[in-house]
Amino acid sequence: MYFLTLFIVVIEAIILDLKMKIKLHHFIAAILVFTYSVSSAQKIATLPADGYLFINPEKGSDHNAGSKDNPLKTLFEAARRINDANGKGALNVILAEGIYGLDATVTFHPYNWHFSKSERLTIRAESLPDDADWNPGKMPVIISTMPLNFKPMGEPDPGTSYGIQIEMSYVTIQGLRVLGTPVHETPKIGDVKRNYPIVREGLDLDDLRITQCLFVGDRVAIPNHLAILASGQGVVVDHCVFYKVKDAVVFFLSNKPAERCEMHHNLIIDNYGGAVWSWSAAEDFKYYNNVVSGTNIFWILNKDGKNAFKVNNSMIIGYNELVKKGGGAKDFGEKADPSKVKFGNDVIIKKTGKIEIDQDQTSRNYLQIKPGTLGSNIGAGLFTK
Incomplete structure (x- = not known):
């Protein structure tokens, strides 16, 4: 018991x-x-009531409210807050001068914030080229330092990275100085290490404007493989400068021919790839008031080479080839019918020669065409006024 x-x-x-x-x-x-x-x-911080998120890489903190007096530190945090937000209306991400190192892709892909053509997302510099007190040193500098192990379009590719990825419609990017990534671009035959600083993959997206941005590369120190890779409709690139990049702009893929696409008032200098890749562009593509100097290939058509395009009031001076088709990251395709690119009577084409660029770093006109010299009358470059 x-x-x-x-x-x-x-x-x-x-x-x-x-x-x-x-x-x-x-x-x-x-x-x-x-x-x-x-x-x-x-x-998940609330967005400022006025719709403005300020970033300062030196004085900011990602724990701040994001106001002008209490800025964020990184572009990653601004993207995260926008992606997590609920609501509608215009939003503005304002970047102070300074260096923005991206050690991972910054993706803007909001699911519950609704934009429109008039109420869009704008990612821009605090000081813009047309402002009276602007100088080139005030441009925010974007540089990619992430591992090159990204999978573009879901495909494995160990030699690729994206910088800023825009997976939404109704976006403006303005006033940034955009570099590439510090890698050895071609370590062996068939291998291309490369960064795409600004990308949009969505085939059905619309309305992306990139304006007054300076894309800079150096083939040895910091290759800028392809400044803008954009799919979908309504891609407009204007008043940008592409200096010693490989490829300037690729109109990439679309679920139908990409309408309402434009390139105008751009300056493309010494690019060792192609200046214009019109792969997905519809025949309403507008190309005017651009200056291309020292290019390897001026225009690269889609591989089927069917669509024809018009070039107006522009200059192509110093080039190896005018028109090709197909190609990709590792090559520039094959010979194409040159009549598919139709040049207006106001277009200047010269096989040899070059334009004069202002190399004075203290000049407001740094890396722009010198006033009064060949091509300056076309109005290509960072300034709209």
């Missing part, structure tokens, strides 16, 4: 201990859930 009583007492103690442990586990779990909820609520 004594042993039975002792056995019952022991069993009851064990059961009581188990109940206490279960309660303790539940208590700990509740604390963890509460802590996670609080941290998540803190993390």
Whole structure:
């Protein structure tokens, strides 16, 4: 009888201990859930009421509100807050001067914030080229430093990275100085290490404008393989400068011929790839008031070479080949019918020669065509006024 009583007492103690442990586990779990909820609520910060998020890489903090007086530190945090937000209306991401190192792709892909043509997302410099107090040193500098192990369009490619990826419609990018990535671009035959600084993959997206941006590369130190790779409709690139990049703009893919695409008032200097890749562009593509100097290939058509395009009031001076088709990251395709690119009477084409560029870094006109010299009358470059 004594042993039975002792056995019952022991069993009851064990059961009581188990109940206490279960309660303790539940208590700990509740604390963890509460802590996670609080941290998540803190993390998903409310966007400023005026729709402006300010970033300063030197003075900012990603724990700040994102106002002008309390700026964020990184473009990643601005993208995260916009991607997590709920609502509608215009939003503006304002970048102060400074260096923005991207060690991972910055993707803008909001699911629950709704934009329109008039109420869009604008990612721009705080000081713009047409401002009275602007100088080239005030341009925010974007440089990619992430590993080159990205999978473009879902395909494995160990030699690729994206900088800023725009997976939404109704976006303007303005006033940035955009570099490439510090890699050795071609370590062996058939291998191309490359960065795409600004990308849009969505085949059905619309309305992307990139304006007054300076894309700079150096084939040895910091190759800028392809400044703008954009799929979908309504891609407009204007008043940009592409200086010593490989390829300037590729109108990439689309679920139908990409309409309402334009390139105008751009300056493309010493690019060792192709200046214009019109792969997805529809025949309403507008190309005017551009100056291309020292290019390897001026225009690269889609591989079927069917669409024809018009060039107006522009200059192509110093080139190896005018028109090819097909190609890709590792080559420039094959010979194409040159009549597919129709040059207006106001277009100047010279096989040899070059334009004069202002090389004075203290000049407001740095890396622009010198006033009064060949091509300056076309109005290509960063300034709209």
